[in-house]
Amino acid sequence: MPTTLTYLFDPLCGWCYGASPVIQQLGMHSDFTLELAPTGLFAGGGRTMDAAFADYAWANDTRIAKLTGQRFTPAYRSQVLGRHGSRFDSSTATLALTAVALTAPARELLSLKLLQEARYVDGLDTTAVQVVEKLLRDAGLAAAADRLVAADADLLLANTTRQQRAQRLMHSLGATGVPALVRTDASGSRLLPGNALFGSFEQLMDALQA
Numbered sequence: 224m225p226t227t228l229t230y231l232f233d234p235l236c237g238w239c240y241g242a243s244p245v246i247q248q249l250g251m252h253s254d255f256t257l258e259l260a261p262t263g264l265f266a267g268g269g270r271t272m273d274a275a276f277a278d279y280a281w282a283n284d285t286r287i288a289k290l291t292g293q294r295f296t297p298a299y300r301s302q303v304l305g306r307h308g309s310r311f312d313s314s315t316a317t318l319a320l321t322a323v324a325l326t327a328p329a330r331e332l333l334s335l336k337l338l339q340e341a342r343y344v345d346g347l348d349t350t351a352v353q354v355v356e357k358l359l360r361d362a363g364l365a366a367a368a369d370r371l372v373a374a375d376a377d378l379l380l381a382n383t384t385r386q387q388r389a390q391r392l393m394h395s396l397g398a399t400g401v402p403a404l405v406r407t408d409a410s411g412s413r414l415l416p417g418n419a420l421f422g423s424f425e426q427l428m429d430a431l432q433a
Contacts, residue, residue: 227256228431231389231403232335233264234316234349237280237295239402240339241287242420245427246402250332255431259331260389261320262401265313272311277304284343290421298346310350315371319355321382322370330364337362406431 230246232239250257270276281304284295303309316338323334341347341358348354352371359368370378392398392405396414404415419430 225256226254226406226408227258229258229260229389229392229405229407231260231262231393231398231405232401233262233266233313234320234335234338235265235311235313235342236401237284237287237343238400240343241291241293242402243293243336243339244291245420245422245424247332247336248424249427257332259320259324259335260392261313261317261386262389262393263313263317263386264401265311266317266386267312267314270311271307272304272309273307276311277307280304293343295343296346299343300346302346303342303348306348309348312350314350315352315355316349317386318374318378318382319359319367319371321385322367322378323359323364324385325378325381326366326370327364330362334359334362334364334367 228249230249232242246257249255281295281300287293288295319338320331320334323331337358338349338355341354342349347358349358356368356372359365359371392412393403396405396412398405398414400417402420403417404420405412406415415430419427
C-alpha cells in the first residue's frame, strides 16, 4: 500500500505554525500522500484572551521563532494577543479548512498556511467568520467561503467527523499534543518524534525513513 502521512494539527496552534515550512514541503513530495487531520484542540471551550494567556502565548511564540525562524510580528502581538476579551477558538478556521477539503481539496494545505500567516504575520482575527470568509474569497476559494458562511449540515458533519477521526488516531498512538505526524504503510501506523517537525526538511525525511 502507498505511504500515507497524517498531519495532526490545530490552526491556532503556534507550534503547528512553526512546523509549517517542513509540512508545506512534505505536501509537495511525490513519495507520500499527505492527509490533514484537524484535531479540534482549540475548538470551542469558550476561552478568551487575557493578559496572562497573552504573556504565556508570546513566551511560547518567542521559542518557536528562535527554533524555526517563523515570523511572529508586532501586528500579531498587538492586534491578536493584545485584544483582551477576544475569543481563542479555532472552530471557524477548522470549519473553513473542511470547506476547502470538500470544494478544492488540493488547496487545503496552502489554505492552512494562508490562515496561519493571516494570524501570525498580518495580525488578523481568524476566529471571525467574516475575516476568514474574505481570506478564502481573496484566494479564489469562493465555493469554500460560501460553505463556511452557510455552515450547512453536510459541512458540519464532515467537520465533526474529521476531528473525531483525528482524536481517535491521537489516542490510539499515544500522541499527547499537536503538531504530530503519523506514517501509515503496509506495516501499520507509527507516530514520528515531535522534534522531527522543527528541524530541516532533510532531518524530517531521515525520520520518515528510520
